[in-house]
Amino acid sequence: MTEVVFLVEDAAEGGFTARALGHSIHTEADTFDELRLQVRDAVQCHFDEGVRPAVIRLHYVKDEVLAA
Template structure:
């Protein structure tokens, strides 16, 4: 596996992230903390030989505007 993608979304009081295609998820209060948590989650989930070369954080912001 070359790359793993976290879908990052705003949550009440912070951020949540989940990996597409795997049961890996984490949360954090800040984006900097989320980076650390994502790396840690991937290290815990995969053996060293299966560890992806790249971790991508895809931040999705759903914004609703009043007309």
């Protein structure tokens, strides 16, 4: 495995949530900088050193609704 992709969304109570696609890894943080650290830590905890992905991709989804 060369990379793992996280879906990042705004949390309802503020901050951000991140969920790995295809793996049971979830984390959250108050700021995007903190989220980056949390995601790296979660990946290190989830994967053994020899099979850890070389790339972590954060796919940030922001849903906006505009009134017509």
